[in-house]
Amino acid sequence: MNVTVPQDVVRRLRGLGAVKTDEPLSRHTTFKTGGPADVLVVPCGVESLGEIVRICAESGLPRTVIGGGSNLLVGDRGIRGITVCVSADAFNTSGPAIEDDVVYVPASVRKEDFVSICAEKGLSGMEFLAGIPGCIGGGIIMNAGTVDGNFVDILYRIEYVDRAGELRLQDITPSMARYRHLDVEEGAIVTAGWFRLRHAEDGEAVRNRIRELLEERAKKHPLEYPSAGSVFKNPQGHSSWKLVNDAGLKSHRIGGAMVSDLHTNFIVNAGDARSADIRELIEFIRETVYIKFGVMLEPEVRLVGEF
Ligand SMILES: Cc1cc2nc3c(=O)[nH]c(=O)nc-3n(C[C@H](O)[C@H](O)[C@H](O)COP(=O)(O)OP(=O)(O)OC[C@H]3O[C@@H](n4cnc5c(N)ncnc54)[C@H](O)[C@@H]3O)c2cc1C
Incomplete structure (x- = not known):
């Protein structure tokens, strides 16, 4: 039974998303290790996330953000306070929205889905993400990538919830990126990103390249x-x-x-x-x-x- 998060806080969180107490984080990491989160909440929407952040701030409880859990080593004794999980079940989203060569992607979308949906729509530029697990939000914060490219090469704006629970926009420039790191406001929880891709001259070649990258990874990893x-x-x-x-x-x-x-x-x-x-x-x-x-x-x- 969790002892650090008061029951009235748990009750308030229940109206804002799916809440689990003493949830083993081994279920949420690709290492399949990690002890319990006192409280794990998967926000049902961006406004709910803002409210969750305000509750954490008011109650003075520590908060930790996880995405797909594919770059995390969580301690065996778990995480105290509130763990906010922006994984594929968060935000009740319908997925990426594409307008011409610009793609708006909620942070909860899996990279895998982003890559395949864009390829189906005849876009290119996102192929390097093929085979990188986890969600868009985690990828943005990590500036994930390979020798073929990094998030910052295609990302030009993010939406996030700040420490006060307010929704903000931030334009992204190359100077904000480092190796596996993006300089965003301290404590920001990314809710979405805007990407600029290209119309592919040959859609089949893009899909083949993605297949090729997945096959190479399967051999090397x-x-x-x-x-x-x-x-x-x-x-x-x-x-x-x-x-x-x-x-x-x-x-x-x-x-x-x-x-x-x-x-x-x-x-x-x-x-x-x-x-x-x-x-x-x-x-x-x-x-x-x-x-x-x-x-x-x-x-x-x-x-x-x-x-
Ligand atoms: C088999 C395998 C292959 C991999 N290959 C690559 C690769 O080629 N290149 C590469 O870069 N990485 C690779 N990774 C690592 C990992 O997949 C990436 O770093 C990925 O982008 C992490 O995303 P995630 O959603 O799983 O984030 P998590 O692991 O859940 O979190 C990573 C960090 O991001 C923060 N975070 C997560 N979501 C948000 C959010 N919405 N807002 C604010 N902060 C957030 C977390 O607090 C944490 O600090 C690989 C992992 C595996 C298991």
Whole structure:
């Protein structure tokens, strides 16, 4: 039973979305690890999200935002206070709205759906997102991408709820983006993004490229195991997978957490991993790589909650 969130707060939240108490976050992360959220709320609309944020502020309760949970390592003791989940079930949305080459996408839409809907409509420019899990909001905040492109290359405006619960717009410029990071107002919860794509000259070629990227990923990534994708950012002038590999850590295991033998920048949950195993393995890799090569790896995966 949760002890930190008063019952009257839970009652108020129930009118604003789907609420669960003591919800195991292992159900909401692609690592399939993580302890309980005291209260998890999936907002039913953008106005409701504003109200949820105001309730958190008034009650002084901590709040944490999660999207598709594909870049998160949540502690085994879970997350205190209110966890706002902007995943595919949030906002009761009908999906992306396309007008000419501009696409408005609610933050709860899965990247996978964004890519396939735009491809069906004959648009191009979003192919690089094929195979990246999670939702649009998480992708925006992470400036997710690959060597072929990043969110900021196609994103030009976002809508978000600020710390006071007010809805705001923000134009996005390239200078706001860094590697796996977008500089937006502290505490902003992204509710939607506007993307500028191109009309494809050859729609079939776009769909083929997407298929090709998905096939390449299936060969290179250990998709049969739960993971959060690449664990470490690539340091300037290095590839993290190579540093981990050359440090002799392929298949290295701590508890149920293992360095993938297929892609050494992936840690996989090879069985009953706890988040503590994964965190310990992350620290062990950082230490080993630093001792061998003098390079301190920085995690791309975000650690939240109590370990
Ligand atoms: C198999 C696999 C492959 C991957 N490949 C790639 C890849 O090629 N490139 C890449 O960049 N990433 C990759 N990832 C990592 C991950 O998919 C991306 O970072 C993704 O964009 C995270 O989106 P999410 O919705 O899951 O966010 P989450 O993991 O839920 O959250 C990530 C961060 O965003 C914040 N956040 C989430 N939603 C919102 C919101 N609406 N408003 C404000 N903050 C929010 C969270 O607080 C957290 O700090 C991969 C992951 C896996 C499992």
